[in-house]
Amino acid sequence: MELCTLRSFIAVAKLKSFSAAARELHIVQPAISRQIASLEEELGVSLFWRNTREVKITAAGEVLLVEAHAMIALEGRAKEYTQRAARGQAGNLRIGYISSACSGFIPTLVRAYAQRYPHVAISLQDLTVEQQLDAFDKEVLT
Template sequence: MEIRVLRTFVTVAQLKGFSAAARALNTVQPAVSRQISDIEEELGVRLFWRSTRDVRITAAGETLLREALEILAHEERARKLVQRAGSGQIGRLRIGFISSACQAFLPGLVRAFTRDFPDVQVTLTEMNADAQAEALAAGQLDIALSRALPPRGAADVESLEIYVDRLMAFVPDDHPLAARQTLQIGDLAPVPFVLFQRSGASGLFDQIVSACRDAGFSIDIAHQSNSMQAVLSGVASGLGVSIAPGCIRQLNMAGCKSLPLLEDAGPVPFVLHHRADQVEPPTRAFIDLAIESRADIREKMKLSE
C-alpha cells in the first residue's frame, strides 16, 4: 500500500473509471489497471466491480476510500509541517544572553525575529558568559550572546561579532571628574572602583584591570557587584567610579555620569556564538537576521554614544 497506489485508487474511485483516472493522473489506463489489481491482490480484497462499461466501488472499496483520503491528507499535512520545520518557521530557539544585551540590541532583534517567525518558540535565558559556553556545549542553548571571545579549543563553536563597544568611565554626578568632557584612564588612578565580580565575565574584568595597569596604576576595587545595574547604582551612590562598556549608559542611571575615555582602552566586542555543526533552521534564521541587522545595530549603538 504505497501512497502512489492510494492516490491512484482514490482517483479511480472518484472518477469512477480507470481511463478517466489515467487521464487525470497523466498516465495510461493499463498502468492504473495494474496498480488497482496489484493492491487488490495484496489485500486479498476486491475493491471495484468492473464491467466493460462502468466501474463501481465495492463496500470494501468504500472503506479503503475513506481511509485513503485520510492518509493522503495526513501525508500532505506532514509534508507541509516538515517543510515549515525545515525552513525554520516552526521549532524552538533557545537564546542565552547577558543582561547588557537587553540594553543593546536583543529586544529589537527578537522582535524582528518573532515577526518573521511567529510560530517558533523562543526561550530567552539570562546567564553569564561562562554559563552560556557550558550550556552551548551541552546542547541546551542554540544562541549565546556575550562579550566573551570565542572559547578556543571548545566544541565547534562559530562566533559572530555583532558590534564593538568601547570602555567608558562612569563617575558620580557630584564627583569633581564629572565636570570633565573626557577622561584618561590615569585620571581614575586615585579613586576607588566599583566593579562587577570576575566570575561569569572574566574576560571583560581582566580587560579592565589590564587597561588600568597599562595606564600605570593598580585598580582599587572598593566594591563588587553582581550586575552592571548594581555597579551603576554603586557609582550613583558615590561609592566610587567604574569602567564599563559604553552601552550600559542606556540604563540611564540617575546620579551617574558617563565620560568617554581618550585612550581606546580595548575594544569590547559583543559576540553571538552558536554551534558550528547541527544548526537547526530557526537558529540559522536568527543568525542570518543578526547578520542582516548588524549594520543597523552598529549604527544605533554609535548614535547613542
C-alpha cells in the same frame, strides 16, 4: 500500501473510470489496473465492482477512500512541516541571554519573531556569560 497506488485508487473512485483516472494521472491505463489489482490483493478485498461499461466503489472501497484521503493529507502536511523546518519557520528556538543587557529589546524581538513564525516554539533562558559559553561548547542550552 504505497501513496502512488492510493492516488490512483482515489482517482478511479472519483472519476469512476480506470481510463479517465489514467488520463488525469498521466499514466497508462494498464498501470492503473495493475495498481488497483495489487492493492485489492494486498488487502484481500474488492475495492471496485466493474464491468465493461461502469465502475462502482464497494463498501470496502468507501472505507479505504476515507483513509486514503487522510494518508495523502498527512503526506502533504509532513512535506510542509519539513520544508518549514528547513527554512527555520518551524521547530524550536532556544535563546540564552543576559537579562540585564537584553531586557529592553528581547520581549519586542521575541514577540515579532513569534508573530512571523508561529510554528516555532521559543524558549528563553537567562544565563550568565559563563553559562552561555558552556552551552556553546556543549552545543545545547539547558
